[in-house]
Amino acid sequence: xxxxxxxxxxxxxxxxxxxxxxxxxxxxxxxxxxxxxxxxxxxxxxxxxxxxxxxxxxxxxxxxxxxxxxxxxxxxxxxxxxxxxxxxxxxxxxxxxxxxxxxxxxxxxxxxxxxxxxxxxxxxxxxxxxxxxxxxxxxxxxxxxxxxxxxxxxxxxxxxxxxxxxxxxxxxxxxxxxxxxxxxxxxxxxxxxxxxxxxxxxxxxxxxxxxxxxxxxxxxxxxxxxxxxxxxxxxxxxxxxxxxxxxxxxxxxxxxxxxxxxxxxxxxxxxxxxxxxxxxxxxxxxxxxxxxxxxxxxxxxxxxxxxxxxxxxxxxxxxxxxxxxxxxxxxxxxxxxxxxxxxxxxxxxxxxxxxxxxxxxxxxxxxxxxxxxxxxxxxxxxxxxxxxxxxxxxxxxxxxxxxxxxxxxxxxxxxxxxxxxxxxxxxxxxxxxxxxxxxxxxxxxxxxxxxxxxxxxxxxxxxxxxxxxxxxxxxxxxxxxxxxxxxxxxxxxxxxxxxxxxxxxxxxxxxxxxxxxxxxxxxxxxxxxxxxxxxxxxxxxxxxxxxxxxxxxxxxxxxxxxxxxxxxxx
RNA sequence: GACUUGGUAGCUCAGCAGGUAGAGCAUCACACUUUUAAUGUGGGGGUCCUGGGUUCGAGCCCCAGCCAGGUCACCA
Numbered sequence: 164x165x166x167x168x169x170x171x172x173x174x175x176x177x178x179x180x181x182x183x184x185x186x187x188x189x190x191x192x193x194x195x196x197x198x199x200x201x202x203x204x205x206x207x208x209x210x211x212x213x214x215x216x217x218x219x220x221x222x223x224x225x226x227x228x229x230x231x232x233x234x235x236x237x238x239x240x241x242x243x244x245x246x247x248x249x250x251x252x253x254x255x256x257x258x259x260x261x262x263x264x265x266x267x268x269x270x271x272x273x274x275x276x277x278x279x280x281x282x283x284x285x286x287x288x289x290x291x292x293x294x295x296x297x298x299x300x301x302x303x304x305x306x307x308x309x310x311x312x313x314x315x316x317x318x319x320x321x322x323x324x325x326x327x328x329x330x331x332x333x334x335x336x337x338x339x340x341x342x343x344x345x346x347x348x349x350x351x352x353x354x355x356x357x358x359x360x361x362x363x364x365x366x367x368x369x370x371x372x373x374x375x376x377x378x379x380x381x382x383x384x385x386x387x388x389x390x391x392x393x394x395x396x397x398x399x400x401x402x403x404x405x406x407x408x409x410x411x412x413x414x415x416x417x418x419x420x421x422x423x424x425x426x427x428x429x430x431x432x433x434x435x436x437x438x439x440x441x442x443x444x445x446x447x448x449x450x451x452x453x454x455x456x457x458x459x460x461x462x463x464x465x466x467x468x469x470x471x472x473x474x475x476x477x478x479x480x481x482x483x484x485x486x487x488x489x490x491x492x493x494x495x496x497x498x499x500x501x502x503x504x505x506x507x508x509x510x511x512x513x514x515x516x517x518x519x520x521x522x523x524x525x526x527x528x529x530x531x532x533x534x535x536x537x538x539x540x541x542x543x544x545x546x547x548x549x550x551x552x553x554x555x556x557x558x559x560x561x562x563x564x565x566x567x568x569x570x571x572x573x574x575x576x577x578x579x580x581x582x583x584x585x586x587x588x589x590x591x592x593x594x595x596x597x598x599x600x601x602x603x604x605x606x607x608x609x610x611x612x613x614x615x616x617x618x619x620x621x622x623x624x625x626x627x628x629x630x631x632x633x634x635x636x637x638x639x640x641x642x643x644x645x646x647x648x649x650x651x652x653x654x655x656x657x658x659x660x661x662x663x664x665x666x667x668x669x670x671x672x673x674x675x676x677x678x679x680x681x682x683x684x685x686x687x688x689x690x691x692x693x694x695x696x697x698x699x700x701x702x703x704x705x706x707x708x709x710x711x712x713x714x715x716x717x718x719x720x721x722x723x724x725x726x727x728x729x730x731x732x733x
Numbered sequence: 734g735a736c737u738u739g740g741u742a743g744c745u746c747a748g749c750a751g752g753u754a755g756a757g758c759a760u761c762a763c764a765c766u767u768u769u770a771a772u773g774u775g776g777g778g779g780u781c782c783u784g785g786g787u788u789c790g791a792g793c794c795c796c797a798g799c800c801a802g803g804u805c806a807c808c809a
Contacts (some may be wrong), residue, residue, distance in 0.1 A: 231766035307744040310770040318745040324801045
């Protein structure tokens with residue numbers, strides 16, 4: 164069912180055809196300038212500069228005053244006002260192009276191309292005086308109308324559900340949205356350039372993996388028909404990149420779309436972009452410097468400054484970032500020195516700090532819980548937390564000064580983890596032992612413990628040079644750069660539950676699985692929108708429900724037997 | 734997954750004690766040759782998310798469901 168406005172637009176479309184105007188022309192429209200170029204470079208003393216512009220875009224507002232009109236044209240970069248005059252658009256006797264096509268048949272949202280010259284109106288606004296108008300594409304649905312005066316937006320299109328489901332509309336009417344995604348791409352460009360200048364190689368590794376390794380997370384699972392094996396969408400690309408270091412590259416990196424079958428909220432999307440880099444002959448101390456440089460440079464490239472507002476906090480990416488070990492951080496934030504404590508003592512500390520724990524948690528996990536609950540949120544300015552317990556870092560080399568710890572750092576910004584890095588574990592014997600510890604944790608009920616990857620161990624046995632690796636959550640980093648607090652705002656198409664299908668099952672669909680016509684009618688009326696939905700019902704419950712309806716409506720049919728209902732469902 | 738808030742015109746939102754559904758913008762018609770949230774006059778547009786219940790009567794109250802937001806849990 165079309166709304167009134169949609170019907171009117173379809174009628175206009177037909178009228179355009181009748182006038183011999185193709186609302187969806189094939190021919191290219193020559194664009195020789197953008198709205199922003201005109202606005203930035205217009206010179207009142209040099210009108211010749213833009214005396215012959217040709218520009219395409221959407222009509223975003225219209226002010227019609229009889230024989231003269233103003234409207235705003237929006238292209239990829241911004242908006243510019245158009246001035247149209249009836250007798251200039253239509254120099255001859257026939258005024259159809261202005262009176263009928265422009266005033267009546269064109270709407271907000273339509274794409275048009277105009278040719279003319281730039282000038283400044285009496286009100287001082289740089290505009291285009293239109294001499295010629297071409298219809299480029301008719302829009303059949305009305306756009307949300309956002310008005311603005313003195314920088315204040317009115318009737319902004321801000322329903323998150325509609326914005327995320329129809330990002331195309333969001334991008335058209337909310338100019339800030341476009342800006343976020345431009346910054347996202349610039350940030351990725353900047354990082355890529357930095358790595359390439361260092362001589363490191365961008366690579367592509369498998370998204371479909373038979374062992375989902377490199378991180379602790381529940382994977383998405385799929386099936387490969389030809390091989391008849393399960394395959395997992397990658398949760399990380401770490402183990403593949405390290406294989407490449409074994410193979411002899413001295414630096415590799417990948418922007419990796421990762422998939423994790425876990426909850427969704429304002430900082431989690433089922434698919435997200437990770438960046439991992441591995442550099443041979445380096446350690447985590449070098450990587451801290453390198454990460455600092457990368458982030459500072461990226462901020463300068465994207466924002467032109469190393470300061471950004473996120474919520475109420477001004478975050479500064481000025482180097483050097485603060486560095487503190489995890490144990491010192493816990494001491495600083497809780498006053499408790501956990502150095503050298505055993506599992507029993509750590510449990511006591513958690514109890515004392517009122518941190519919820521469960522028996523499956525090992526020593527490392529307990530320390531992580533303390534840090535997460537009492538420390539993490541306090542690091543607003545970029546801070547490297549270093550030297551994590553060995554139990555929670557199965558791919559990381561032991562600390563040179565303390566075998567209970569690892570050479571690992573995480574970068575905290577705005578109270579959240581942004582990057583994670585190691586001096587990589589390249590001792591194959593130790594690596595095998597660490598995987599085995601993970602298996603034990605899995606046995607204790609930790610369903611996220613890592614799965615052992617024999618081929619990766621084989622690779623290490625061939626020898627991996629000393630290596631440092633770093634991973635960064637690109638989405639979260641972009642959130643910081645753009646001051647966003649929701650991951651959905653930095654993903655063009657965030658995951659949403661599919662829209663309810665409008666196409667609903669008919670009584671014939673139910674009759675096809677053996678439901679008698681009378682009952683099929685009841686099912687349709689009861690809003691069973693699909694056969695699948697019916698089949699999800701418990702037979703006994705469904706029978707009861709339907710017989711209840713029979714009784715209530717005094718239906719002239721025998722009561723349903725359980726066998727009948729079971730027959731439909733199975 | 735738990736708790737919580739919301740779903741009314743194309744968009745943003747009102748609505749009351751339960752008694753024929755409202756505004757602004759948009760849209761349609763008319764007027765208007767430098768307006769800019771253009772203006773003036775008049776008109777049209779609704780599955781009040783879905784289904785059930787209570788009631789003489791439900792957008793409003795009750796139950797179930799769907800979708801979204803927020804908070805928490807898990808994770809990056």
